Amino acid sequence: MIDTGVITTGLAASHYLDAADQAAHVRTAEPTAAVSTRLVHARFLVNGEAHELDLDPRVTLLDALREHLRMTGTKKGCDRGQCGACTVLVNGRRVNSCLSLAISHDGDEVITIEGLGAPEAMHPVQRAFVQHDAYQCGYCTPGQVCSAVGMLAEAHAGAASAVTPDVRVRGPAQLTDDEIRERMSGNLCRCGAYVNIVGAIRSVARS
Numbered sequence: 001m002i003d004t005g006v007i008t009t010g011l012a013a014s015h016y017l018d019a020a021d022q023a024a025h026v027r028t029a030e031p032t033a034a035v036s037t038r039l040v041h042a043r044f045l046v047n048g049e050a051h052e053l054d055l056d057p058r059v060t061l062l063d064a065l066r067e068h069l070r071m072t073g074t075k076k077g078c079d080r081g082q083c084g085a086c087t088v089l090v091n092g093r094r095v096n097s098c099l100s101l102a103i104s105h106d107g108d109e110v111i112t113i114e115g116l117g118a119p120e121a122m123h124p125v126q127r128a129f130v131q132h133d134a135y136q137c138g139y140c141t142p143g144q145v146c147s148a149v150g151m152l153a154e155a156h157a158g159a160a161s162a163v164t165p166d167v168r169v170r171g172p173a174q175l176t177d178d179e180i181r182e183r184m185s186g187n188l189c190r191c192g193a194y195v196n197i198v199g200a201i202r203s204v205a206r207s
């Protein structure tokens with residue numbers, strides 16, 4: 001038969017020890033360092049428009065865009081650099097905005113999906129995504145489109161990828177489907193629209 005008295009005594013003892021440990025910890029702990037709330041002034045050119053913000057230095061570029069500038073076209077997927085939903089162009093290069101502190105972009109030019117085009121005047125990559133049905137829920141699409149725009153520029157400038165057959169060849173890279181898949185591998189699509197995404201990018205690359 002189980003001795004409930006032993007059990008309850010044991011629980012009480014362990015509780016007592018936890019409390020004693022805590023008390024000792026409180027006696028010996030250093031005072032908690034005050035969290036800095038100093039704001040940092042930063043200037044950005046976002047989609048051709050100048051913005052100035054006073055930001056907590058810990059704010060990411062993604063949160064500055066979405067929460068401070070109310071540009072919600074850029075999406076937050078994983079918030080840890082794994083999905084590419086937050087991709088924007090900074091000074092022409094694609095960046096995972098969730099991994100980048102906003103104040104580190106003081107003076108930079110940022111292009112988001114809102115700056116690439118509009119329904120009545122779409123960017124060629126946006127138009128290709130529509131024509132090739134390259135999305136389902138659309139959550140990853142702003143990041144896919146921004147990444148594709150950056151990737152096409154990189155390839156045109158001759159940047160090699162991990163599947164480039166001969167990195168000594170100069171000039172624009174030939175964007176085979178393998179090249180497109182490799183160069184877009186940082187952008188995940190949970191709906192699995194990859195076949196049509198590659199088709200859309202291929203059509204722009206060859207036009």
Ligand code: FES
Pocket residue numbers: 075076077078079080081082083084085086087096097098099
């Ligand atoms: S939200 Fe930035 S990589 Fe996923």
Ligand code: FES
Pocket residue numbers: 134135136137138139140141188189190191192193
């Ligand atoms: S279209 Fe739904 S996650 Fe890509």
